[in-house]
Amino acid sequence: MFKVLLRKNKRIVETYYKGRFIAAAFFGNSIHPQRFLLYMKVLPYTMVEYERLANAYEVAQLAEKNKIAGAFVECGVWKGGAAALMAHAAKEAKSRRKIWLFDSFEGLPEPTKEDGLQARAYASDRDSGRLASIQKCVGPLEDVQRLFFSVLQLNAEDIYFGKGWFQDVLPREKQNVGEIAVLRLDADWYESTKCALENLYDNVVPGGYILIDDYGHWEGCKKAVDEFLSSRNIKANLQRVDYAGVYFQKQ
Numbered sequence: 001m002f003k004v005l006l007r008k009n010k011r012i013v014e015t016y017y018k019g020r021f022i023a024a025a026f027f028g029n030s031i032h033p034q035r036f037l038l039y040m041k042v043l044p045y046t047m048v049e050y051e052r053l054a055n056a057y058e059v060a061q062l063a064e065k066n067k068i069a070g071a072f073v074e075c076g077v078w079k080g081g082a083a084a085l086m087a088h089a090a091k092e093a094k095s096r097r098k099i100w101l102f103d104s105f106e107g108l109p110e111p112t113k114e115d116g117l118q119a120r121a122y123a124s125d126r127d128s129g130r131l132a133s134i135q136k137c138v139g140p141l142e143d144v145q146r147l148f149f150s151v152l153q154l155n156a157e158d159i160y161f162g163k164g165w166f167q168d169v170l171p172r173e174k175q176n177v178g179e180i181a182v183l184r185l186d187a188d189w190y191e192s193t194k195c196a197l198e199n200l201y202d203n204v205v206p207g208g209y210i211l212i213d214d215y216g217h218w219e220g221c222k223k224a225v226d227e228f229l230s231s232r233n234i235k236a237n238l239q240r241v242d243y244a245g246v247y248f249q250k251q
């Protein structure tokens with residue numbers, strides 16, 4: 001019954017997730033008010049759940065602490081919340097690290113057959129269903145800019161926007177991106193995840209991190225990651241973040 005209500009009503013979904021997020025952020029960091037406030041600032045700009053946001057922030061902090069060379073990159077940015085936490089970790093460390101943000105900023109492409117029935121059902125409902133605005137996944141560039149430059153006051157000179165479909169933009173920009181310390185993939189579908197790995201994995205430095213938001217949630221994402229790792233004979237030690245997210249360190 002509760003799940004049906006969640007599927008049908010956008011406001012209930014949003015309130016439910018906000019409540020869960022705030023509880024997790026508060027109890028997870030109850031003696032760290034600054035960090036709690038930071039999470040509250042990014043909350044309206046992300047659809048990522050607390051555990052995976054905390055993972056993005058903590059891995060970025062670790063990269064700073066261990067002085068791992070390279071940019072922080074996210075493929076699949078939406079309104080920028082998860083990427084902003086990584087950028088904020090760089091700002092706290094005063095590292096002037098480059099932050100690259102790749103997205104169409106116009107929403108998700110269509111899933112393909114590799115994404116399975118669940119993805120197809122999700123996509124087919126997105127023009128008419130009551131959750132259409134969430135399902136279309138449109139994060140306008142202006143929202144990302146508001147979060148980065150007004151809300152969090154990040155340095156515009158360090159932030160690079162790669163607007164467009166990954167398939168067009170990544171082959172063109174990967175040279176400019178250069179070394180990557182943290183690569184966060186959050187693009188839901190098989191083709192998008194595959195394209196991001198094929199174009200950017202080689203830029204990740206040894207000791208750098210790859211974070212995959214949807215591995216346990218969307219079957220096409222898992223398929224793309226598993227196929228890529230096996231095609232390169234990479235034995236990745238995948239660490240679970242929560243039911244969906246995984247990450248690993250490049251050897």
Ligand SMILES: C[S@@+](CC[C@H](N)C(=O)[O-])C[C@H]1O[C@@H](n2cnc3c(N)ncnc32)[C@H](O)[C@@H]1O
Pocket residue numbers: 045046047048075076077078079080081082083102103104105106107108109137138139164165166167186187188189191192
């Ligand atoms: C789940 S949202 C990202 C959530 C975000 N990381 C956050 O903090 O809330 C997925 C994003 O991937 C983008 N996307 C997926 N495939 C893409 C592709 N092939 N090219 C460009 N953008 C893509 C969509 O536009 C959407 O903004």
